[in-house]
Amino acid sequence: MWVPVAISDHVTADKPLGVSVGDQGLVLFRDKSSRICVLEDRCPHRRVPLSLGKIIDGNLRCAYHGWTFEGHGGQCVKIPNLAASERLSPKLRADAFIPYEKNGFVYLLTASSSTERDVSVKLTPPDLLIMNPDLAGAQQQSGRAVISCSVDTYLRALLDGPHLLLSLGGVCITDFFLGDVMRKTHELQLDRTAIWSHKAKPHERKWGVSTLVMRTEVYQDQSSARVQLLDVGERPLVNILLAVVAGKRNTVQINWRCSWLKNYAAIAPWFVRWRISGGHCPLQLNDKIDGSALADLLPGPSVHLLKNDSLKVDVHKKKEPKRVCSTPPTATEESRI
Amino acid sequence: MSEVVSLAKAGNIARTQRQKDNWTPMVFDLHDTWFPIAHSTHVGAKPVRRALHAQPVYVWREGAKALAAECLPEALKSAATPKSAFTCGTGIYPTVEQYGYVWVWYGNPDNKDVTLLPHIPFLPKDGVGIPNYMRTSVRFDGNSSLSVENLLDLTHADFLHGEVIGGEGEAESDEISFEYTSETLTRVRHVVGKPVSPVMRWLGGVRAKYQEFRSTLHVHLRSNVCISYPRFRPGFDIPNMQTFVPSGPFRSRVDQTFSLGAAPTPFRQLMPRMAYVVGPQDNFVVRPQNPCYMNSDDRADQNSRFDAPGVRYRFLMRKLWERQQAGDYSYLADADPGQDISALLGMDK
Numbered sequence: 220m221w222v223p224v225a226i227s228d229h230v231t232a233d234k235p236l237g238v239s240v241g242d243q244g245l246v247l248f249r250d251k252s253s254r255i256c257v258l259e260d261r262c263p264h265r266r267v268p269l270s271l272g273k274i275i276d277g278n279l280r281c282a283y284h285g286w287t288f289e290g291h292g293g294q295c296v297k298i299p300n301l302a303a304s305e306r307l308s309p310k311l312r313a314d315a316f317i318p319y320e321k322n323g324f325v326y327l328l329t330a331s332s333s334t335e336r337d338v339s340v341k342l343t344p345p346d347l348l349i350m351n352p353d354l355a356g357a358q359q360q361s362g363r364a365v366i367s368c369s370v371d372t373y374l375r376a377l378l379d380g381p382h383l384l385l386s387l388g389g390v391c392i393t394d395f396f397l398g399d400v401m402r403k404t405h406e407l408q409l410d411r412t413a414i415w416s417h418k419a420k421p422h423e424r425k426w427g428v429s430t431l432v433m434r435t436e437v438y439q440d441q442s443s444a445r446v447q448l449l450d451v452g453e454r455p456l457v458n459i460l461l462a463v464v465a466g467k468r469n470t471v472q473i474n475w476r477c478s479w480l481k482n483y484a485a486i487a488p489w490f491v492r493w494r495i496s497g498g499h500c501p502l503q504l505n506d507k508i509d510g511s512a513l514a515d516l517l518p519g520p521s522v523h524l525l526k527n528d529s530l531k532v533d534v535h536k537k538k539e540p541k542r543v544c545s546t547p548p549t550a551t552e553e554s555r556i
Numbered sequence: 557m558s559e560v561v562s563l564a565k566a567g568n569i570a571r572t573q574r575q576k577d578n579w580t581p582m583v584f585d586l587h588d589t590w591f592p593i594a595h596s597t598h599v600g601a602k603p604v605r606r607a608l609h610a611q612p613v614y615v616w617r618e619g620a621k622a623l624a625a626e627c628l629p630e631a632l633k634s635a636a637t638p639k640s641a642f643t644c645g646t647g648i649y650p651t652v653e654q655y656g657y658v659w660v661w662y663g664n665p666d667n668k669d670v671t672l673l674p675h676i677p678f679l680p681k682d683g684v685g686i687p688n689y690m691r692t693s694v695r696f697d698g699n700s701s702l703s704v705e706n707l708l709d710l711t712h713a714d715f716l717h718g719e720v721i722g723g724e725g726e727a728e729s730d731e732i733s734f735e736y737t738s739e740t741l742t743r744v745r746h747v748v749g750k751p752v753s754p755v756m757r758w759l760g761g762v763r764a765k766y767q768e769f770r771s772t773l774h775v776h777l778r779s780n781v782c783i784s785y786p787r788f789r790p791g792f793d794i795p796n797m798q799t800f801v802p803s804g805p806f807r808s809r810v811d812q813t814f815s816l817g818a819a820p821t822p823f824r825q826l827m828p829r830m831a832y833v834v835g836p837q838d839n840f841v842v843r844p845q846n847p848c849y850m851n852s853d854d855r856a857d858q859n860s861r862f863d864a865p866g867v868r869y870r871f872l873m874r875k876l877w878e879r880q881q882a883g884d885y886s887y888l889a890d891a892d893p894g895q896d897i898s899a900l901l902g903m904d905k
């Protein structure tokens with residue numbers, strides 16, 4: 220399976236980037252021709268994390284004794300103070316990994332067995348984390364956060380209570396679900412009501428006409444998710460891609476990309492427009508989740524997310540009426556709730 | 557649990573056969589040696605808390621006499637206080653005071669022997685007359701063996717301590733040699749035609765352009781006591797001792813004492829302070845390095861020829877540890893930790 224471990228733009232030729240997949244530490248950087256390199260974040264000399272080092276001429280130099288490694292096979296290419304005539308043994312090398320850059324994310328191949336490895340090594344990452352082509356011309360931003368909960372907890376909260384995980388400028392995210400989870404080809408999809416926040420208070424008591432929908436999609440591989448803000452015509456206003464990968468000590472690493480459209484700015488309240496025009500991203504990813512709020516989050520749509528079983532998604536089969544109506548219903552009116 | 561597929565595992569590059577690792581510094585717990593637990597000046601009537609490997613140590617003075625115990629003084633008399641074989645059940649460790657340190661015997665008290673105390677030729681035996689500015693204390697965020705390796709190793713200086721020590725590699729000749737016994741390792745570095753470092757020039761008043769530099773480091777394996785004798789010509793000597801007392805498997809404590817009687821002012825006053833600059837630089841790498849030695853790894857560390865003294869250090873430590881594991885705590889005939897090391901340190905050269 221391919222896991223999205225970083226945003227392409229975050230991997231540079233200036234400074235190494237340390238990431239992890241579970242407990243495995245990795246260091247990412249770019250060589251002279253801008254190709255991505257991934258090495259184990261552990262110097263084979265004395266085990267110091269290579270992410271503390273420096274990139275010199277497209278190679279990674281360890282911070283402790285200056286052993287320098289090229290990034291594609293991990294071969295040690297320089298040991299300081301050795302005479303020019305001294306040859307470096309090909310055995311001196313750091314472990315190297317296989318990166319794949321796609322749609323603005325960097326993927327790494329993982330496998331739990333040799334068979335899985337042999338099958339998936341020939342494949343490329345799935346086209347899951349992809350910005351809707353309609354969004355061309357939209358503004359974009361990306362970021363990275365490490366959050367103190369597990370991947371499973373995070374994805375469940377994303378379905379049951381995304382307001383604990385993120386906020387969107389001017390938008391009140393409610394837990395009034397619009398139906399149940401739907402199973403699509405690659406994802407679980409759930410819609411919920413969202414309200415412009417200046418019109419939303421106090422929505423728990425007075426439920427008016429809502430004009431926004433928040434759509435959450437959790438992909439089968441359980442390492443990618445998408446959150447969209449849609450207008451009444453179900454046209455996207457904001458599109459958020461979330462790469463969700465397990466980190467050390469059971470944390471979760473989120474690499475996100477957010478794009479927002481002109482439409483969003485056009486219909487958002489004035490204070491949001493003002494902030495956006497100043498270059499602010501409407502998305503705020505919450506990297507300090509409130510533990511008691513998380514604990515108190517009532518189970519909802521997440522019951523359909525099966526743990527450790529990414530390909531089977533347990534959605535109740537929709538029961539349809541036996542008799543087909545003689546007159547088909549007219550186009551749905553704006554949902555009045 | 558799935559793991560990230562490496563190039564080697566995917567068959568893209570040949571898997572190099574690596575030796576199994578047998579360097580596990582965290583488990584080393586060598587007995588029957590004297591540890592310099594504290595600067596004498598740090599010990600007063602109020603007890604201070606220290607540790608030797610996993611053993612608790614409290615040090616204080618009763619009158620002029622320094623005492624070290626497994627518990628606080630008031631708990632000594634209580635039968636409820638657990639007391640170990642390290643103190644023969646008395647709670648009190650064997651203690652001597654020498655060279656400006658309080659030394660504690662760690663091991664079987666029946667084997668304690670003051671002739672096993674290291675010989676430190678440049679420090680007064682009674683500890684009298686060492687000015688306070690020649691003493692420093694720093695923390696090392698790695699276990700004592702990794703910290704000693706850091707001191708033995710010379711190649712990291714250019715990267716970590718470059719701005720303090722000055723760049724190397726421009727010298728006429730730069731030679732490293734070492735000798736060893738079953739209890740000690742002595743490493744000598746001899747550099748000819750080394751450009752005078754800025755510190756020596758501006759603080760030490762050395763006007764020459766180049767100098768000869770001979771630095772000897774003498775390591776006691778059981779106690780991690782490191783005796784260092786750098787000599788600069790033209791210039792002066794910067795002899796010093798570093799303790800690397802194991803405070804459990806994760807940290808060590810360094811109480812350093814310089815002997816800078818031969819150096820001019822203000823070098824004499826300022827040089828010891830360098831420990832506060834160099835220490836954090838070492839911790840920058842030793843701190844994240846330490847947990848990587850927690851479990852034995854199936855991949856042994858790779859080495860270059862510069863690592864020869866360090867590799868020997870690992871070998872000697874391993875041997876000593878295995879011998880103690882088999883119940884042999886004795887000092888072999890080739891080793892005499894208390895012997896006069898003036899010549900070994902190159903003080904006569």
Ligand code: FES
Pocket residue numbers: 262263264265266267281282283284285286
């Ligand atoms: S630990 Fe990386 S070069 Fe020594």
Ligand SMILES: [Fe+2]
Pocket residue numbers: 706707712713716717834838
């Ligand atoms: Fe150092």
